[in-house]
Amino acid sequence: GAGVSQSPRYKVAKRGQDVALRCDPISGHVSLFWYQQALGQGPEFLTYFQNEAQLDKSGLPSDRFFAERPEGSVSTLKIQRTQQEDSAVYLCASSLVPFLLLGTGNSPLHFGNGTRLTVT
Amino acid sequence: AQSVTQPDIHITVSEGASLELRCNYSYGATPYLFWYVQSPGQGLQLLLKYFSGDTLVQGIKGFEAEFKRSQSSFNLRKPSVHWSDAAEYFCAVGARASGGSYIPTFGRGTSLIVHP
Known part of the structure; x- marks a missing residue:
């Protein structure tokens, strides 16, 4: 596709349920990021992949959050035993190559439209 | 650790007026x-970026921003606002990450309201 695709667009889960959010990055994009955006706030970094390697997961708020990108393309963010505080929009972004390897910054992040998760 | 402050939660301007959104990092x-x-x-769309060089950077949709190291600021400006500019604007600072990339840290955003 032309852009980053996220599914589902909306997800309602009962507290305690597990959810899986999918991100299809732009084809060939090496870097993939997950962000969490609470209502009225800016996006908060969760985790970052370069190909299939998860290079940084320092933003994951608890061990209930798990992300994977097994073949270096599609990524899944899984949240186990969802809590109400997990309600947010989850944004995925990808970039062609790591910025700093290019040295020019000409590989911007492309964001998907997000998945809005509501935990009741 | 890096951080970004956007001191204005909401900004209201009239269509055709100039705009400045503040960002400190x-x-x-x-x-x-x-x-x-x-x-x-x-999702988020990139307006402009500063990596090095000229401190006044031009972006899409007629926006520009000026990097002022002495003030730790990167304010966004537009000389004449259009109604379609009404949106949420986020400033971000990129911190180096492993693997040669960077990880953007975002501010909380400024909501721009445009009056006709």
Whole structure:
């Protein structure tokens, strides 16, 4: 596709349920990021992949959050035993190559439209 | 750790008026700075970025921003606002990450309201 695709667009889960959010990055994009955006706030970094390697997961708020990108393309963010505080929009972004390897910054992040998760 | 402050939660301007959105950052090294725009229900779109060189950077949709190291600021400007500019604007600072990339840290955003 032309852009980053996220599914589902909306997800309602009962507290305690597990959810899986999918991100299809732009084809060939090496870097993939997950962000969490609470209502009225800016996006908060969760985790970052370069190909299939998860290079940084320092933003994951608890061990209930798990992300994977097994073949270096599609990524899944899984949240186990969802809590109400997990309600947010989850944004995925990808970039062609790591910025700093290019040295020019000409590989911007492309964001998907997000998945809005509501935990009741 | 890096951080971004956007002191204005809401800004209201009349169509055709000039605009300045404020952004201050905290980062120990030379920063990579960005402005993104987000329309309701949409992802973030990059307006412009600063990596090095000329401190006045031009972006899309007629926006520009000026990097002022002495003030740790990267304010976004537009000389004449259009009604379609109404959106949420996010400033971000990029911190170096492993693997040669950077990780943007975002401010909380400024909501721009445009009156006809």
